[in-house]
Amino acid sequence: ILNVEQSPQSLHVQEGDSTNFTCSFPSSNFYALHWYRWETAKSPEALFVMTLNGDEKKKGRISATLNTKEGYSYLYIKGSQPEDSATYLCAFRRAGGSYIPTFGRGTSLIVHP
Amino acid sequence: DAGVTQSPTHLIKTRGQHVTLRCSPISGHKSVSWYQQVLGQGPQFIFQYYEKEERGRGNFPDRFSARQFPNYSSELNVNALLLGDSALYLCASSLNRGMGQPQHFGDGTRLSIL
Numbered sequence: 001i002l003n004v005e006q007s008p009q010s011l012h013v014q015e016g017d018s019t020n021f022t023c024s025f026p027s028s029n030f031y032a033l034h035w036y037r038w039e040t041a042k043s044p045e046a047l048f049v050m051t052l053n054g055d056e057k058k059k060g061r062i063s064a065t066l067n068t069k070e071g072y073s074y075l076y077i078k079g080s081q082p083e084d085s086a087t088y089l090c091a092f093r094r095a096g097g098s099y100i101p102t103f104g105r106g107t108s109l110i111v112h113p
Numbered sequence: 114d115a116g117v118t119q120s121p122t123h124l125i126k127t128r129g130q131h132v133t134l135r136c137s138p139i140s141g142h143k144s145v146s147w148y149q150q151v152l153g154q155g156p157q158f159i160f161q162y163y164e165k166e167e168r169g170r171g172n173f174p175d176r177f178s179a180r181q182f183p184n185y186s187s188e189l190n191v192n193a194l195l196l197g198d199s200a201l202y203l204c205a206s207s208l209n210r211g212m213g214q215p216q217h218f219g220d221g222t223r224l225s226i227l
Contacts, residue, residue: 004155034215043117044156044203046215089155100169101216103148103155 002026004092006104013080014112020076021107023090027071031095035064035075038106039086047075047088080111115140117219119204125225126194134189134222138206144168145187146216147179148203156203162187163209199226 005024013019025033035047048057053068061078077084087108091101118137126132138145144163148156161169162181176192185206191198201223205216 036218043218043220044205046217049215091155100158100161100171101146102158105153105155 002102004102004104010108012110018078023073025071025092029095030068031093034091036089037086082111085111119219123223127227130194131192136187136204142206144207146205147189150201
């Protein structure tokens, strides 16, 4: 059983704050790491697919980094807005076999106006 | 363009019954995956189908089965329903099975077992 851990479990910030959270995954047999944003009453939305050690991806105020050797990825949100409130999920895909994705439990972010 | 569509949106069944959930992928997407999401947990992978063949199976009992049709839509079937099968069932599609392919999710089917 693969262990994909996300921390913190939940986070409350004020509008304008910058924040970051972590996804930890096994450091061996890395294939890909996916980040998703899941807003209440909507479907999960793909943010980033990260495949190479040292990858850095950016989409507007959100960015992510990847360290496959130590098994972690950070997601950063600069200048949080209330519309950023959502659960942020990461999914690790291991090389070999069927490349089945294993999701973490997510980080719930609430941005207060 | 239409996104991933799932039906029904909500379903109530009793223990021992059978259920069929349906998913239509984004036009042009050939890969469909199914997930089960229980409150407080991340989505758990159930199946992946690509070009109408099963390409991956998660740790679920044989009561769970699926198939993909020539138009790439998919059905998830669950037999002999148990209380523990109550969950949100998500379908996701992608162009293919490639490494860089993001998955596009539907809104899910909320299944409640009484």
